[in-house]
Amino acid sequence: MRKNTRIIVIGASTGGLEALRTVLSGLDRDLNGIFIICQHIERSARLNYKMIFPDVQDYSLTEVEDKQPIESGVVYFAPPGYHLYVERLGYFGLSLDAPVNWSRPSIDVLFESAAHVHGCQVVGILLTGANGDGAQGIREVKRLGGITIAQNPESAVADIMPRRAIETGCVDHVLDLKEIAPFLVRLLRKDHSSHKGAL
Amino acid sequence: MTPLVPDDIEFELLLEAIWQKHGYDFRQYARSSLRRRMEAFLQKYNLASFSHLQYRILRDPSFFGRSLDEITVRTTEMFRDSFFFTALRNEVLPILQTYPALNIWHAGCSTGEEVYSVAILLMEAGLYERSTIYATDINPVVLEAAQEGRYPVAKIKEMTKAYQQSGGVLPFSNYYTCKDDVAKLNPEIKKNVVFSTHNLATDESFIDAQLVICRNVLIYFDRNLQDRAVALMTRSLSHRGFLCLGSKESASFLKAKVNLEVFAKDAKIYRKL
Numbered sequence: 001m002r003k004n005t006r007i008i009v010i011g012a013s014t015g016g017l018e019a020l021r022t023v024l025s026g027l028d029r030d031l032n033g034i035f036i037i038c039q040h041i042e043r044s045a046r047l048n049y050k051m052i053f054p055d056v057q058d059y060s061l062t063e064v065e066d067k068q069p070i071e072s073g074v075v076y077f078a079p080p081g082y083h084l085y086v087e088r089l090g091y092f093g094l095s096l097d098a099p100v101n102w103s104r105p106s107i108d109v110l111f112e113s114a115a116h117v118h119g120c121q122v123v124g125i126l127l128t129g130a131n132g133d134g135a136q137g138i139r140e141v142k143r144l145g146g147i148t149i150a151q152n153p154e155s156a157v158a159d160i161m162p163r164r165a166i167e168t169g170c171v172d173h174v175l176d177l178k179e180i181a182p183f184l185v186r187l188l189r190k191d192h193s194s195h196k197g198a199l
Numbered sequence: 200m201t202p203l204v205p206d207d208i209e210f211e212l213l214l215e216a217i218w219q220k221h222g223y224d225f226r227q228y229a230r231s232s233l234r235r236r237m238e239a240f241l242q243k244y245n246l247a248s249f250s251h252l253q254y255r256i257l258r259d260p261s262f263f264g265r266s267l268d269e270i271t272v273r274t275t276e277m278f279r280d281s282f283f284f285t286a287l288r289n290e291v292l293p294i295l296q297t298y299p300a301l302n303i304w305h306a307g308c309s310t311g312e313e314v315y316s317v318a319i320l321l322m323e324a325g326l327y328e329r330s331t332i333y334a335t336d337i338n339p340v341v342l343e344a345a346q347e348g349r350y351p352v353a354k355i356k357e358m359t360k361a362y363q364q365s366g367g368v369l370p371f372s373n374y375y376t377c378k379d380d381v382a383k384l385n386p387e388i389k390k391n392v393v394f395s396t397h398n399l400a401t402d403e404s405f406i407d408a409q410l411v412i413c414r415n416v417l418i419y420f421d422r423n424l425q426d427r428a429v430a431l432m433t434r435s436l437s438h439r440g441f442l443c444l445g446s447k448e449s450a451s452f453l454k455a456k457v458n459l460e461v462f463a464k465d466a467k468i469y470r471k472l
């Protein structure tokens with residue numbers, strides 16, 4: 001992981017897989033970013049990510065195993081039934097701690113740990129969903145200097161999750177679903193050119 | 200990566216205090232999840248910082264006993280991940296049939312649900328009579344509950360379903376009797392289980408086992424401590440013994456993997472080389 005690599009954490013619930021398809025298939029190849037996704041899902045679900053996201057070819061799609069190293073150019077998914085954490089030592093952690101906001105994996109848990117470890121490198125994005133998970137996480141991302149984004153509730157299948165996030169007053173950008181990938185591409189490309197400029 | 204802030208430093212000092220005062224070593228636990236649990240703890244006792252908690256833990260004799268249960272995580276259930284139990288039943292037990300006596304070590308057994316699930320498989324395979332299950336945990340409170348083998352009746356439906364999904368074909372009601380809202384496991388299931396405390400972070404090997412089961416415990420450890428624990432469990436295995444980890448745990452990121460081969464990939468069953 002390079003020093004200026006962005007850690008993009010994405011939370012989604014009801015309608016999330018569909019929304020994620022739009023976001024992920026809009027990413028260019030070779031972006032200097034690590035994508036970590038917490039999608040609420042039934043705990044016994046066993047997912048085939050290649051089948052769910054057939055258009056995503058430039059990134060490998062991985063369901064996280066405990067202590068797996070965190071690497072650029074990979075899209076990571078929280079395993080159903082476990083909380084997912086970013087650890088300081090450059091790898092992921094999992095736990096079976098009690099559900100948070102009735103959810104395990106919980107978006108708050110992922111966002112808070114990413115923010116604590118990677119501060120201003122974090123971009124927190126909340127998509128469609130029908131509960132309040134993620135709002136506290138968005139607060140922490142913002143407090144520790146990261147960038148926060150909520151899907152425009154009008155464009156969401158379920159609007160509660162992005163609304164709760166926006167109500168915290170900690171969301172930097174409210175974007176329509178289709179605008180999210182282009183926003184990320186611009187942001188990561190800009191990092192890249194300013195990083196080069198600094199050399 | 201962000202630099203350490205005072206909270207982080209206080210947190211490390213707290214773990215040091217627990218170790219020095221009470222002999223429990225959490226210094227190599229996975230930080231992010233441990234930290235979140237300890238923060239919940241601060242809130243519960245209305246403490247302003249980790250330093251305040253440290254003060255209580257050093258000065259208030261009865262306080263730490265209560266906290267152990269909150270630092271460790273006791274989440275468990277019967278036949279969790281039915282595919283694991285299916286693999287154990289169909290692939291491992293037939294090999295264990297060839298041994299005249301079986302030692303099984305169940306590390307991090309929590310309140311016993313998983314131990315008794317394994318005991319049921321052994322009974323159904325006709326192996327239980329020659330088996331001894333050594334079930335251990337760091338936390339004496341969960342071991343007491345495990346010994347009881349009494350579970351809320353409300354859980355029976357879920358347990359029965361999980362038992363069937365794992366390939367169980369007998370009526371699950373063979374295994375318990377209900378009284379009021381408690382389901383009590385039959386004494387035969389508990390007959391060959393021995394419970395005892397054992398800390399994977401600091402204690403040594405005590406057994407020569409054909410099967411070691413340690414699921415969803417390693418996730419609470421950092422990589423170094425995982426390595427210690429897996430090496431310890433591998434040392435405790437007899438030649439070609441089996442090691443079972445949790446479904447999302449893996450030996451592949453550990454140095455200790457050199458003494459293991461993958462036996463059943465998805466079920467996370469390894470075999471000693």
Ligand SMILES: C[S@@+](CC[C@H](N)C(=O)[O-])C[C@H]1O[C@@H](n2cnc3c(N)ncnc32)[C@H](O)[C@@H]1O
Pocket residue numbers: 096271272273274275276279306307308309310313335336337338341397398399400413414415416419445
């Ligand atoms: C999440 S439970 C898993 C229970 C069961 N194995 C299962 O998978 O259903 C984790 C257990 O590990 C125990 N544990 C935590 N740290 C331990 C240590 N250092 N040594 C032994 N057991 C430990 C906890 O007390 C808890 O009972």
